[in-house]
Amino acid sequence: MPIEAIEPRRLYRQVADHLRDLIDRGEYKVGERLPTERELSEKLGISRPTVREALIALEVEHRVRIRVGSGIYVTEPPAQSPILVGPAEGPFELLRARAFIESAIAAEAATLVTQADINAMDHLLDAMERSSDAGTKAMVGLDRQFHQTIASIVGNGIILRFAGDLFDQRINPYFQRLSGHFETADTWRAAVDEHRAIRDAIASRDPGAASAAMRHHLQQSQHRFSTSFEEEAASPG
């Protein structure tokens, strides 16, 4: 390992780290205003230019937003998972990508599945059965967990993460605004039944059936999505 220069922590960096830590710990929440430059300078016992340097670092990191004459406001931290959907791609491209990868995963899972995997799927399906009135957040969590359980059978962290990111991208605020009908009892019932069909196909170690069941599930899911997408598109607001 080549010897590298040991760089001392610069004051602006220390201050930026300190402020970021305060934000991360909840001392200052998103939308709240930080103390003014002069206040920070006084409190921290450092010069105002150095405070400004620290704030610029946080601005570049998209942690704060500086408004002339108004103040320094905490912003929503940038998304942790990568943005997979390019600028020219819409929600359907994402759904088709997901259908493709998830059906390939289901086929592969059907060749590698163990009894422990089947038990894990059963456990999740039981939890889904009991959750028809659990609320959107819990239902989405269970849905994600079921798909991640299948993806984990493949035994590859990169594929697992990619499938998880595709799922997450589906429920980011933009997509959520377009789709608001997943959480009805009927659609949940249908989703659980489709999940069970996937489980059965994987458990019977039939790659073709597993792939087809997953495609069918995601097509149905897409249909439920499209219905609400077209409803949203037809009614401006």
Next chain:
Amino acid sequence: MPIEAIEPRRLYRQVADHLRDLIDRGEYKVGERLPTERELSEKLGISRPTVREALIALEVEHRVRIRVGSGIYVTEPPAQSPILVGPAEGPFELLRARAFIESAIAAEAATLVTQADINAMDHLLDAMERSSDAGTKAMVGLDRQFHQTIASIVGNGIILRFAGDLFDQRINPYFQRLSGHFETADTWRAAVDEHRAIRDAIASRDPGAASAAMRHHLQQSQHRFSTSFEEEAASPG
């Protein structure tokens, strides 16, 4: 779309953008030193604190490295494609992920391929035939282009980009240091033959054969990679 405050370009931001542009255009190359703070202040007709603010922005973006008493050095820009390999994952995880996705792509391509796609694959294989002594960079480019041509048959930008990123991650400097034997005439010949077998399976619209041919190709490629990986691991330096 909610009305947002129109924020005027701050001077430090303008200066940072200008310097980044100079770097991107090759005026200052990686490793080179930028003019000193005082020189930039004089040349740009702005104060030294404002120059410092701009340099801090570039430092946070990982475009420059500032060394006290020495100067400001241009650094390698951060990777454009997302880092797909997690900290706990090694090169084999990446290769297995790639084998999984590329074989699924080949199977799907076999169901969707058109004559134009086949022509494109043939065109690339001809170029590869003629390039056995073209140098590593050109060979890698052709290899990537062949795999991207197949991936584009699937008709999904997200899958295309993911496959491309997996390929690129394979040839980042770390992996390149581990593998230095791809570019021999024999290994190139073998790769071209394997590519041709993939083309034939896709052209014959046989998903099973296409998937198997792609798996075989990547397994052979992995074997060639492993051979040099183990050589590197066995001989420290």
Next chain:
DNA sequence: TCGGCCATTTGGTCTGACCAATTGACCGAC
């Protein structure tokens, strides 16, 4: 109730000073 005015507060940029790390030249010892 609303618009105009004004003082205050806020961030933006600047000048100039001084401190500390690095660099390069020079010189003497070996």
Next chain:
DNA sequence: GTCGGTCAATTGGTCAGACCAAATGGCCGA
């Protein structure tokens, strides 16, 4: 000829204080 020490110059780091411009909030008259 090489190496280590010294020193001056150059470089980035931090600071104090000043002044400018945008935003905010209070007050007042229509």
